[in-house]
Structure formats: C-alpha cells, structure tokens
Amino acid sequence: MHTETSTRILLTGGQGKTSSRIAQLLIRQGYLIRSAGRSVSKMDGARADHVLFDWYDDDANHEMALQGISAIYLVAPTDMHPEEVMIPFIRRALDASIRRFVLLSSASISEHGPVFGSVHQYLQEHAPEWAVLRPSYFMQNFTEGGHGHTLRQRGQIFTATGDGKVGFVDAEDIAEVGFHALTDKVPHNREHIITGPQSLSYAEAAALIHKLTGLNVKHLSITEDQLVQALTAAGIPAPYATFLAGLDHRIRVEGSEDQVTDTVLQVTGRKPRSLEDFIQNNKNWFKSA
Structure with missing residues (x-):
C-alpha cells in the first residue's frame, strides 16, 4: 500500500x-x-x-x-x-x-x-x-463503444476489417499495465504493445458472442467509405474518421493487429483476460441487448 x-x-x-x-x-x-x-x-x-x-x-x-x-x-x-x-x-x-x-x-x-x-x-x-x-482494440467496444450500440439496436457489428484479426484486450488489463507504468519504482522507459491472449476476426468474435449468450449477432463487413460516413454521422470529425477507417484497412490488408504479446503477464504477473471470459462476465449485458 x-x-x-x-x-x-x-x-x-x-x-x-x-x-x-x-x-x-x-x-x-x-x-x-x-x-x-x-x-x-x-x-x-x-x-x-x-x-x-x-x-x-x-x-x-x-x-x-x-x-x-x-x-x-x-x-x-x-x-x-x-x-x-x-x-x-x-x-x-x-x-x-x-x-x-x-x-x-x-x-x-x-x-x-x-x-x-x-x-x-x-x-x-x-x-x-x-x-x-x-x-489493441478494447473488448469494451462491444459493450460500451459504438459496437455496443449497433449490437444492441440491430444485432450487428459493422467494420471495414473484413477477415482481418485483432488481439482484443480488456481495458482492465490495459489499466493494470498503466498502473505499473505510473507507479513502479524503476521507470519502464519503453513502449508496451498490449493484447489479449488470442487474435480473432470480428466474425469470429460475433460467433463467440452468439455461442456464449445466444444473442443472434452478425459481423457486417462494409467499405472504408461507408465506415467514414457512419463515423462522421456519429459526430467524429471527417479527417479523424478517415484515419480510423484507414486502420481498418490495415487490419484487413496488412494484418496490422493480428498479434499476441505477453505484455500483461510480464508487467502485472498474471495472464490477460480472454474475450470468452469477458463475454461470460458481461453475459447479462448481452442478454439484455
């Protein structure tokens, strides 16, 4: 303490x-x-x-x-x-x-x-x-972010990532790494690439939500232009919306987020939470969607 x-x-x-x-x-x-x-x-x-x-x-x-x-x-x-x-x-x-x-x-x-x-x-x-x-991309985006809204309203997750995979990570794990970076006696003086324990496509994430909660949710692959339009309609400035859509392009074409690291384990001493565990722990939210 x-x-x-x-x-x-x-x-x-x-x-x-x-x-x-x-x-x-x-x-x-x-x-x-x-x-x-x-x-x-x-x-x-x-x-x-x-x-x-x-x-x-x-x-x-x-x-x-x-x-x-x-x-x-x-x-x-x-x-x-x-x-x-x-x-x-x-x-x-x-x-x-x-x-x-x-x-x-x-x-x-x-x-x-x-x-x-x-x-x-x-x-x-x-x-x-x-x-x-x-x-990597937050698991909480499925419950607190834009995906949570469309999932609840339409039973759909919209991205321009195609079949590209993402090492979805729990914000709680990110916070614990941040806590150590702020408070450890010895400064880290480095970058930390933080992921969950596996990378999944959004279609695979949607299938996992369905399997664990029974919620009929689908991933809808849209174009980058369509994503920009959706983001700007939600109030995000057009240049930043274009930047975000470009990140989806890189996930789809380059596999930029298809990675798994041991950062959470190395910094905090415990393994990162899986998306399966996150969905299980938020089952009531998904069932009320």
Whole structure:
C-alpha cells in the first residue's frame, strides 16, 4: 500500500475507459489522484480531486492541473495533430520538474506513425521516465463503444476489417499495465504493445458472442467509405474518421493487429483476460441487448 501523501498522479482523459480504471487502481493502493477532463468527475473522496480540463483551453487551466503532480497519464484529444497541444503541455510539466509520463497510444501506431507518433517520439527523447501503452482494440467496444450500440439496436457489428484479426484486450488489463507504468519504482522507459491472449476476426468474435449468450449477432463487413460516413454521422470529425477507417484497412490488408504479446503477464504477473471470459462476465449485458 502506497503511503506518500504530498503529490498526486494526474489522469487526463476524464472518465475514459482506461483513465477511470487506472484511477480506481491507484486509489485502492493508497495513491492520491487528480482526474482531468471536460465533465465533472464521478469520483469523490479524500484521495481524488478533479480539475476541469480541455487540451485547447488557456494556459491557466493547464497550470492548475499540474500543481502538486508527480506523474501524468496522457490521453490524446480526437485530433489528427494532438502534438500541437500535448507537447507544449508536456514541456510545461517538465519545467515543473514532473518526471514520469505514460501515454495511451495504439498497437497500430508506432513512434513514426500519425496522430500519437509525434508525442511518443517526444517523450522518448525528452522525458526522464516514460512509457507508451499501445493496446489493441478494447473488448469494451462491444459493450460500451459504438459496437455496443449497433449490437444492441440491430444485432450487428459493422467494420471495414473484413477477415482481418485483432488481439482484443480488456481495458482492465490495459489499466493494470498503466498502473505499473505510473507507479513502479524503476521507470519502464519503453513502449508496451498490449493484447489479449488470442487474435480473432470480428466474425469470429460475433460467433463467440452468439455461442456464449445466444444473442443472434452478425459481423457486417462494409467499405472504408461507408465506415467514414457512419463515423462522421456519429459526430467524429471527417479527417479523424478517415484515419480510423484507414486502420481498418490495415487490419484487413496488412494484418496490422493480428498479434499476441505477453505484455500483461510480464508487467502485472498474471495472464490477460480472454474475450470468452469477458463475454461470460458481461453475459447479462448481452442478454439484455
């Protein structure tokens, strides 16, 4: 149990899938945290405070977020060039003697890639202590994300991935790796490609949901243009929607997400949750769909 009470760990990303889970892990282990996001935090108590935070807000907002902070979890805004706001913020944190940074990126995006790549590179070159989390696609997308909505409304999962496979990973496992990257005495100073224990196509995932829950769900393979249209209709900016559709293209054509790593085991000491276990543990959600 951690007993330090003088500094907090800053978690950007507000109530996001990983930030919220990392927050709970930190609190349970005795750490003080500060969540930062555009909506009011659902957490309260002596160990958690919250600051309204927008990557595009004025400098005073960022300065307040950084007061009394020892480490930062970085979740990028939905932007093709998040480095334009994130790198100045990281510089300010470095000037404030904050040493440790953990960035949420993607298994599909290396330090030389778009969107997260420039921030990844900057941390690698300038931060004394750093880690970059590069998870595969979240299992929670089937229950909390866009797939959850279409699955519940239509019994369908739409992607442009074709028969391409993905190493679906539980957000709880990502959060545990993030927890260690933020708190381990020895800094990780590396990237972590984080996957579940097997890679599956979306059709195979849909078949598994049907097998375990009885829910009649199908994967519908659509074109990249159709995916862009669906994403923009859901409010995602067109350039970012095109970027996301391009990731589906790479899954289908290049097998970019068809991989399994032992990162969760190596960092946390336990095996990652399988998609089968995730579906079993969320059976009530699927049965109510």
